[in-house]
Amino acid sequence: MSAERIWQRFTPAERMARFVVFLVAGILLAWSFRTVEIIPEFLMDAPEQVADLFKRMWPVDYAYYERGVHAVLIETLHIATVGTIMTLGIAIPVGIMAASNVCRVPALNWLATFILVSSRSVNTLVWALLFVAVFGPGTLAGTVTIAVRSIGFVGKLFGEALEESAPGPIEALRAAGAPWISVFLKGYWPQVSPAFWGIALFRWDINVRESSVIGLVGAGGIGMALDEALNLFHWDRVALILVCIFAVVVIAEVFVTHIRKRII
Amino acid sequence: MHKATESASNSRRPACSAGDKSLVVENLRKEYTRGKPVLKNINLTVAGQCTTAIIGPSGTGKSTLLRCINRLIEPTSGRILVSGQDICTLRGADLRAARRRIGMVFQEYNLVERLSVMENVLCGRLGYISPWRAWLRKFPQQDIERAYDLLDMVGLTEFARARADELSGGQRQRVGIARAVMQQPHILLADEPTSSLDPKTSVEIMELLREVASVNDIPVLVNIHDVTLGRRFADRVVGMSKGDVVFDGVPGDLTDEHLKLIYGGEDWLA
Amino acid sequence: MSTATVARPAPFAVNWWARFGYLLAVLYCLYALSILDISWDRLLAGLDNGARFLGAMFPPEFKRWKLLIDNLLESLQIALISSLFGVLISLPVGLCASRNLMPDWLTWPARAFIAVCRSFHPVIFAILFVKAVGFGPLAGILTLIFASIGFVAKLFAEAIEEISLKPVEAARAAGAPFLSVLSFAVLPQVLNRFIGFSTYQVDSNLRNSTMIGIVGAGGIGGTLAAAFQRFDYSFVCAILLAIIALIMVSEYVAVRVKGVFQ
Ligand SMILES: Nc1ncnc2c1ncn2[C@@H]1O[C@H](COP(=O)(O)OP(=O)(O)OP(=O)(O)O)[C@@H](O)[C@H]1O
Numbered sequence: 001m002s003a004e005r006i007w008q009r010f011t012p013a014e015r016m017a018r019f020v021v022f023l024v025a026g027i028l029l030a031w032s033f034r035t036v037e038i039i040p041e042f043l044m045d046a047p048e049q050v051a052d053l054f055k056r057m058w059p060v061d062y063a064y065y066e067r068g069v070h071a072v073l074i075e076t077l078h079i080a081t082v083g084t085i086m087t088l089g090i091a092i093p094v095g096i097m098a099a100s101n102v103c104r105v106p107a108l109n110w111l112a113t114f115i116l117v118s119s120r121s122v123n124t125l126v127w128a129l130l131f132v133a134v135f136g137p138g139t140l141a142g143t144v145t146i147a148v149r150s151i152g153f154v155g156k157l158f159g160e161a162l163e164e165s166a167p168g169p170i171e172a173l174r175a176a177g178a179p180w181i182s183v184f185l186k187g188y189w190p191q192v193s194p195a196f197w198g199i200a201l202f203r204w205d206i207n208v209r210e211s212s213v214i215g216l217v218g219a220g221g222i223g224m225a226l227d228e229a230l231n232l233f234h235w236d237r238v239a240l241i242l243v244c245i246f247a248v249v250v251i252a253e254v255f256v257t258h259i260r261k262r263i264i
Numbered sequence: 265m266h267k268a269t270e271s272a273s274n275s276r277r278p279a280c281s282a283g284d285k286s287l288v289v290e291n292l293r294k295e296y297t298r299g300k301p302v303l304k305n306i307n308l309t310v311a312g313q314c315t316t317a318i319i320g321p322s323g324t325g326k327s328t329l330l331r332c333i334n335r336l337i338e339p340t341s342g343r344i345l346v347s348g349q350d351i352c353t354l355r356g357a358d359l360r361a362a363r364r365r366i367g368m369v370f371q372e373y374n375l376v377e378r379l380s381v382m383e384n385v386l387c388g389r390l391g392y393i394s395p396w397r398a399w400l401r402k403f404p405q406q407d408i409e410r411a412y413d414l415l416d417m418v419g420l421t422e423f424a425r426a427r428a429d430e431l432s433g434g435q436r437q438r439v440g441i442a443r444a445v446m447q448q449p450h451i452l453l454a455d456e457p458t459s460s461l462d463p464k465t466s467v468e469i470m471e472l473l474r475e476v477a478s479v480n481d482i483p484v485l486v487n488i489h490d491v492t493l494g495r496r497f498a499d500r501v502v503g504m505s506k507g508d509v510v511f512d513g514v515p516g517d518l519t520d521e522h523l524k525l526i527y528g529g530e531d532w533l534a
Numbered sequence: 535m536s537t538a539t540v541a542r543p544a545p546f547a548v549n550w551w552a553r554f555g556y557l558l559a560v561l562y563c564l565y566a567l568s569i570l571d572i573s574w575d576r577l578l579a580g581l582d583n584g585a586r587f588l589g590a591m592f593p594p595e596f597k598r599w600k601l602l603i604d605n606l607l608e609s610l611q612i613a614l615i616s617s618l619f620g621v622l623i624s625l626p627v628g629l630c631a632s633r634n635l636m637p638d639w640l641t642w643p644a645r646a647f648i649a650v651c652r653s654f655h656p657v658i659f660a661i662l663f664v665k666a667v668g669f670g671p672l673a674g675i676l677t678l679i680f681a682s683i684g685f686v687a688k689l690f691a692e693a694i695e696e697i698s699l700k701p702v703e704a705a706r707a708a709g710a711p712f713l714s715v716l717s718f719a720v721l722p723q724v725l726n727r728f729i730g731f732s733t734y735q736v737d738s739n740l741r742n743s744t745m746i747g748i749v750g751a752g753g754i755g756g757t758l759a760a761a762f763q764r765f766d767y768s769f770v771c772a773i774l775l776a777i778i779a780l781i782m783v784s785e786y787v788a789v790r791v792k793g794v795f796q
């Protein structure tokens with residue numbers, strides 16, 4: 001009887017499902033490799049070209065900072081911050097509408113989900129293209145871009161936080177006959193506010209990154225300076241701008257992690 | 265000489281059969297911080313089918329001793345011979361080969377919770393097969409047979425496919441023992457295998473360890489806080505205090521005097 | 535209200551800090567809006583513009599569907615290939631960056647590398663790679679590989695740092711070689727999360743692959759940017775709808791795949 005004691009890691013059904021997933025992934029990848037238009041010479045050439053880029057970036061043109069970078073860097077931070085604040089104003093009602101335990105109107109749930117999904121599905125840069133077309137190039141387009149793109153993120157996470165909040169206190173307030181606005185302010189908000197501020201900070205951190213590139217399509221901030229330096233082949237200035245972006249992003253992240261620790 | 269060794273020599277030698285599978289610890293010393301030895305000068309020889317209980321107060325270095333024996337902790341000085349081979353000088357593959365001859369049972373079982381019971385038992389064979397075969401879970405059929413036999417022995421055959429986190433504490437410890445025995449060890453070390461278990465399960469685990477010792481004809485070293493349980497199941501008791509061996513003899517010789525010497529104070533004996 | 539004559543402590547502590555914070559935020563917004571040259575007039579003018587813009591977008595024009603599909607497929611290819619390499623490279627990088635299993639001299643360079651990958655927006659990588667390897671999907675693939683490493687390797691490292699070391703100790707005590715320790719004691723503890731991160735990254739790469747074309751790194755973004763430049767807004771609308779559809783399908787697939795690996 002011991003000869004029949006074969007041991008396998010997965011049941012046949014599990015093996016089958018995994019096999020199908022791997023098979024499909026494999027086929028898709030094989031198809032991608034076969035049809036994607038890559039010129040092998042370019043790939044071989046890449047390390048050399050990258051080395052050449054770095055050579056041209058050196059030495060970094062630090063002198064340009066005062067003249068061409070400082071102002072747009074600050075502008076970038078303003079875009080990120082104002083954009084985030086604008087988002088909070090819109091994301092709170094949308095998040096509430098999306099949370100099915102707070103808002104019991106299916107149509108509103110649907111509408112909110114639609115807003116959230118469309119905000120997230122379109123990339124920041126694409127939003128930026130749209131708003132540059134609408135508002136013309138400049139910081140207004142950038143700020144609105146950041147705000148609109150962030151609604152999906154903040155609203156979704158805020159709605160999820162609301163849905164996870166404990167129903168006990170809410171029932172108690174309802175039982176006491178509180179109007180819904182009081183139920184929200186005294187029942188839900190205290191439960192979700194740490195999460196909300198955490199999400200907002202997290203999104204601000206992301207927005208600092210994003211606002212540094214939307215200028216490439218004309219939506220203001222340091223990206224416009226980067227675009228200009230690239231077009232004029234001022235590689236030493238490109239390097240300076242990249243260093244600045246790196247520094248700001250790292251500082252923003254450290255700042256956010258620090259504050260988050262204190263909130264939570 | 266210490267008073268300690270005196271008391272050790274006064275007692276009768278434990279009734280252990282001599283065997284080729286043995287452990288010799290000579291002048292073992294371990295300092296975590298310089299100048300503060302946790303183990304001062306341990307000498308210990310165990311051989312053959314023999315269960316040895318190591319007792320002693322918390323913090324005397326019982327766990328440290330066991331971990332030194334399979335070099336999960338580096339001894340500061342001294343020699344450790346497993347079946348005649350000094351393991352203190354080994355490195356890399358040799359160390360791994362030596363480790364697989366030393367089975368270890370942990371207080372908190374140390375199972376991989378997300379793997380099945382079978383995989384956990386087969387973990388004991390990892391020292392024998394290549395990482396590649398381990399990755400593919402291609403264990404030799406005889407290993408799998410052996411694993412089933414061991415699961416039969418510990419009474420968990422029907423749980424072979426269950427995930428380890430579905431088991432109770434006692435069941436997990438049985439898996440831990442099966443895993444250690446799977447290594448075909450020359451010695452088995454158990455660091456407080458019963459401390460997280462209820463009294464009845466503790467007895468069953470100790471019985472199992474004894475059975476393992478006799479079936480495989482190997483020495484078993486058990487760190488244990490429960491003196492009564494240790495006395496009941498061990499062929500030999502080693503009492504440690506402050507990094508030294510202060511008693512070494514058969515359980516019958518372990519008197520209250522000795523216990524006072526080992527644990528200090530006496531109120532708790534009443 | 536109360537007729538009590540004894541001075542009682544106020545029933546609620548007034549959170550002056552919070553009020554101060556809100557005030558500060560309002561002042562900041564006013565200041566920033568003036569700096570940024572954002573005004574009500576411009577906003578209104580923009581909304582007016584936006585209405586015309588929306589009018590021009592509808593109905594979407596699907597006549598050039600073949601071009602659309604080709605570009606969409608190129609985006610998909612870029613996303614798949616870069617996810618494959620990104621995840622494959624992230625595994626060792628993430629492992630090297632985990633401080634509980636690896637020595638310091640290895641974790642530091644790995645962490646620095648991850649930090650650089652994370653800090654730059656994919657578009658910036660895309661620009662640099664376009665300069666280095668020319669226009670086309672290759673630049674896009676390289677870009678998204680780096681973007682994937684920044685995200686996946688970081689989360690891999692964090693997941694590995696959170697595992698229980700007890701099974702690792704047990705496997706080591708059984709004399710298992712390092713790779714077996716990984717596959718038996720480490721991987722089972724993190725595999726689910728790895729798969730979660732990886733499917734998320736495929737999704738994220740797909741989103742980004744529709745955008746990096748704007749700077750010339752292949753995929754549908756190039757067509758989109760061109761349509762914008764030609765004010766061909768009905769085609770823009772068609773492209774956007776196609777992108778949203780692709781992403782919704784991919785989200786659905788990701789959920790199903792996660793189900794298989796639960
Ligand atoms: N990794 C370590 N680093 C520094 N000191 C340690 C370490 N591990 C243990 N020690 C110290 O060594 C001494 C002995 O510890 P050990 O765990 O061996 O005791 P023990 O006899 O097993 O105690 P218990 O019965 O509570 O398990 C203790 O004082 C402990 O603080």
Ligand SMILES: [Mg+2]
Nearest residue numbers: 326327328456
């Ligand atoms: Mg201990």
